[in-house]
Amino acid sequence: MSESNPDSDNTSDSRTSKLFSSADADIIFQSSDNVQFHLHKINLQYTTGGFPPADISNKKEIVKLTEQSETLELLFQFVYPRQFPSMRNLDFHSLISLAEAAEKYEVFAASTACFYLLRDFVHTQPKRVLQFAAMHGYHELVVDIQPILAGSPLSDVVDILPLQMLKSWSLYREQHLLTNIQKHLETIHALNRENCNLRSQKAATVYEDDTTRRKLFK
Structure with missing residues (x-):
């Protein structure tokens, strides 16, 4: 969380969120694009693990955050006893920004x-x-992605996964590759058998035709 700064030069250029403009709010957060959100510390205290910061006094101070207003507008809707916002049409960039903010400020419902x-x-x-x-x-998400990226080289994930996850990932990838190799070999064997059968059938047909011709000219 960034430092509180009631005398920031950007304050005069700011605007207030329509959803979060309560007159009795006791803390104000300001987004990186200068939108202010008037909130209540009591809600933050009971619904999050990252708000309010310990160094915020009882005065209504302005706390500058690094997130965009679009992200904070969604995030703060999870700290009040109200219906959560619909996120069905949220694009990936907006969703991952919200997810990162939810983890950063420990807004558990949003997470x-x-x-x-x-x-x-x-x-x-x-x-x-x-x-x-x-x-x-989020181990479950990692498991969901394993089949999708199992064919990728380990170099693609070695800098992403912690050691314990990388070990599990490597074992899964090895089994995945072995299974694919086995399937490939079975396909090759099946094609070889099919080709052998076709050649045998062709040879039998040629033999029958040759036998028929011999009988005709005998």
Whole structure:
């Protein structure tokens, strides 16, 4: 979390979120694009693990955050007793930004929602989702991605996975490759058998034709 700064030069250029503009708020967060969110510490205390910071006084101070307003607008909806925002049409960039913010500030409800939604992107964004899952310990997501990236070289994931995950990944990849090799060999054997049968049938046909011709000219 960034430092609180009530006298920031950017404060005069800021605007206030329509969703979070309560007059009795006791803490104000400001996004990187200068949108202010007026919140209540009591909600943050009971629904998050990262708010409010210990060095925030009882004054209504402005705390500057590094996230964009789009991300914070979604994130803060998870700290109040209200219906959570719909995220069905959220693009991957917006979702991963929200997921990272939820982990950073320990907004647990948002973290859970993002976890399930990220599963929709394991096929289109496997490496980025894997990076997030490995960093934050989402083993289930790593398992979901294993079949998708198992054919990739280990060099693609060695800098992403921690040692214990890399060990499990390597064992899975080895089994995956062995299974694929076995299937490939079985396919080759099946094709060879089919070719042998075709050659045998062709030879038998030639023999029958030759025998027929001999009988005709005998």
